[in-house]
Amino acid sequence: MKTPIIIALDFASKEEVSRFLDRFKGEKLFVKVGMELFYQEGPSIVHDIKEKGHQIFLDLKLHDIPNTVKSAMKGLAKLQCDLVNVHAAGGQEMMMAALEGLDQGTQAGQKRPFCIAVTQLTSTSEEQMKKEQLIQVPLEESVLHYAKLTKQSGLDGVVCSTHEAAIIRQALGNEFLTVTPGIRLKEDAVGDQKRVATPDDARKAGVSYMVVGRSITRSENPVESYQKFIQAWEGVQL
């Protein structure tokens, strides 16, 4: 079975990443490199992690004018990650430009990375969205709207919370990826996340991948915590 978990490597240095990955003793993982790590270490961190045989989601959430996003994606394609992303709020023209950049930057014989779009961040509540973004529809409707726009733009899926994953699959099909952060075991601290769910909820909603960060990376025993998440996904009572 493919791993249902993407581990968010929210570390500040490659040494911390190395120490963390070494604990898994060669097990092949799907990991996420986000802004914190990429801005500290640059593209070499992607090469280092790929060399160890792990799959990579490069989570830089591009959001700029179409021409800038296209050029940035052309460069990022050369890193040969498995998954990259943009913000759907950047609009259809920007998302299409992201794909064009990826196509142009992908070398012959290589596979273009999957490209997904962030709908509403899992740290955003409906109340915040209405007050701060002035979007006066239910949050689920806003997420579904962005997901439809993402699909129309030709992208491969979205980042959303587990709570919206089932309606997105229903509307846009099982092939359209739903990648869901905000995953916690019942006993875990929620922190800054607003739309959280358990691995069991995520499996029932049919999500493609769960993203888990601090519950694994800040755990005293990350390997054991990772296994707990897999078991919880499989419906094992912990």
Ligand SMILES: O=c1ccn([C@@H]2O[C@H](COP(=O)(O)O)[C@@H](O)[C@H]2O)c(=O)[nH]1
């Ligand atoms: O809507 C989003 C988009 C991305 N993220 C990222 O996922 C992880 C979650 O980490 P936790 O420690 O499990 O909360 C983090 O890297 C975020 O940048 C997200 O949380 N929500």
